Amino acid sequence: MSLNGKTTIPEILKKYQAELLTDWLKEQAAAGIRRDNFIKETELRQQCSEFLSLLTNATQSGNLSDIFAPEWSQVREMLTSISNSRTRQGFTPRDIALFVFSFKRPLFDHLRKEFAHNGEVLADEIWSATDLLDKLGLLTTEIYQKNREELIARQQEEMLELSTPVVKLWEGILALPLIGTLDSARTQIVMESLLQMIVETSSQVVIIDITGVPTVDTLVAQHLLKTVAAARLMGTDCIISGIRPQIAQTIVHLGVDLSDVTTKAKLGDAFLVALSRSGFKISRSEGEF
């Protein structure tokens, strides 16, 4: 490392804080980080100066390699909060990481000045600095990634709720159009909201339409059979519609017995059955045509 075998980066950070800050801000402007109206000049200066002082403090421990050690916790917290707010503002992971990486040049410049006559020490110091800043930069990318994953999980949950509507088609007739994969989490929600609606509307017939379910395997079949059985216990008849030819064949080969359940290829046909079971009759009025 330096002359006495220890890194001088902590001292350099301390000694040249003001210059480093100015250079760093310049560097960020040059790096073309998207700024427009999202982050004001003063806010960025404030962020950078706070980060620089936290970084300086953390390095005083002499530990420049393990950023997950306790003395680095404030730096990690600050990077987390910067990543979080920038992700929300629509920054790319590149832009977020550049916040850290753009500090390389200012720091390297100062190291070069300091050790202009000692190439070996300079190489060592630059290695320590680059190793540290790489780790911090990668941390922002990891945080970004985690944010995205959380976002996707949230959206999936929202979709679970969105994609299971129970529609009242007619007095006493409900329709449940199922769309997508019937995994167990979703089927649970479907069953609950269906049974709830049956109670609320005291429906006599429910049409479960599986036109939008791409695969009917034994698990899906079992969920359907359970839903039908539960509805039946409440005195409600179920009709399953949307059974396309390829699905019908597959169900037969699987050996699933749907003979207890009324099934129809099309939702419209199921609706007619439902109407007639509820005592309605559809006829085309004569005379007018």
Place this chain on the structure above:
Amino acid sequence: MAVQKDEVMSVTSSADIVLVRQIVRKWSVELGFSLIDQTKIVTAASELARNMVDYGGGGKLRLEALSEGIRRGLRLTFEDTGPGIPDIDLALKDGYTTGNGLGLGLSGSKRLMNEFEIYSRVGEGTRIAITKWR
């Protein structure tokens, strides 16, 4: 018989089962299977993938596009290192389940495909290869 293309994927969760169905569907379409055959293959894959996750502690799926003369085929091999199946004939009986399923996954997927090979040893694991030709 020649293997034209192959791919291995790991199957350990129900999210992976969704992925299995999507990838198997894609391969079936690429190999020119009819809509009915696509549906059969995807359904069989869904069954065996779920068995692997539910009973085999997760495992691997190998997809292979086959050609033999002018015939083309798709072979799917499911392999886990789980507890194995003590009595294969019993497991293949319609309605037999040690979970609380319908007990139709194994026998059903056998009926949905052209070839079905099963190898299982207690304490070592289970390997099931299914093939569809067109």
